[in-house]
Amino acid sequence: MIKRMVIMLLATGAVFGGLYWFQNFKAGIIKQVMAGMSNPPQTVSTAVAARMPWQDEIEAVGTLKAANGADLALEVSGIVQNISFKSGDSVSAGQTLLQLAAQEDIAKLASLQATLDNYVITLDRDKAQQAIKAVSQATVDTDTANVRNAQALVDQQKAVVAQKTLTAPFGGRLGIRSVDLGQYLTAGTTVVTLQALDPLYVDVYLPQQALSRLKVGQEVNTTVDVYPGRVFKGEISAINPKVDSTTRNVLVRATIKNPDGALLPGMFTKVAIAIGSVQQLVTLPQTAIVYNPYGDSVFIVDDKAKGDQAQGVARQTFVKTGNVRGDNVAVVDGIQPGDKVVIAGQLKLRNGTPVNIDNSHVPPAEDAPVVTDQ
Structure with missing residues (x-):
């Protein structure tokens, strides 16, 4: 009888002990879940929206062409008796280059x-x-x-x-000669190329919608990857009077100044054509914009009351963006000058997320960024 009572007491103690352990385990789980659902401050980088002069541009890519360029050859055959130039020479119009016997x-x-x-x-x-x-x-x-x-x-x-005499039809820079002294030259064989390098033409194809904003004499800025950060200026010299019926694009030719001969015909170039008048628009770095199919948005950091651990709280707002220029984008609506906007770390944010600001590693946003090898 006593043995049975001892067994019942032990069993009852085990049950109550198990219940106590389960309650403590459940409380720990709930505590962990609540801790996971908390909203700790997130570290972000910010920029202050500012109103800046903004010039709208049409951007395109084009190809440089010489104002005058030709592969020089003779009309008759013969033995090369005299060569009066070196590869890469600059020559004037009418200068003798080669003489056949x-x-x-x-x-x-x-x-x-x-x-x-x-x-x-x-x-x-x-x-x-x-x-x-x-x-x-x-x-x-x-x-x-x-x-x-x-x-x-x-x-x-x-x-x-x-x-029997080859002369320069215009002034320019010679290329690499492809004939030698004493060689028998057949009619039509290219002796050397001659390119007039100042000015140069750049031909670009633009959509027909741009025609109303283009005119002869309009300013054009050209850049090439060979000279990062350097801008070559020019102006529109001709607009083709015919739109391509297949692509609906129109050919536009600009004349680019090239006094030092840095640019060469055939180069790939980026062209920016200034359109309209200069406006004062709010601008932000492009990284501030969260692009979505249902609308573009940004996160604005609102200041918190003193005593809070975080420096601010994130507030998402929709914006209407304009054209892009380099690292910057114009914001037409949704942002006011002086707003503190998140430019890095948006993926961690939602409305009401507390944030701490760290701008120690933010690169500058430039209108004409230059890519350099590190």
């Missing part, structure tokens, strides 16, 4: 010139004889025809001799 043609020209001189002498003599009625008018007419024919043959031979 032309001794036979020059000798023939001399023969034809001698014949012409003889006909001229005969004509002068017969004119003197005609004055005293010693020869007829028919003789003078024949002499005149002979002179004209001989002159035509001389001019023709001069053209043949001139074809």
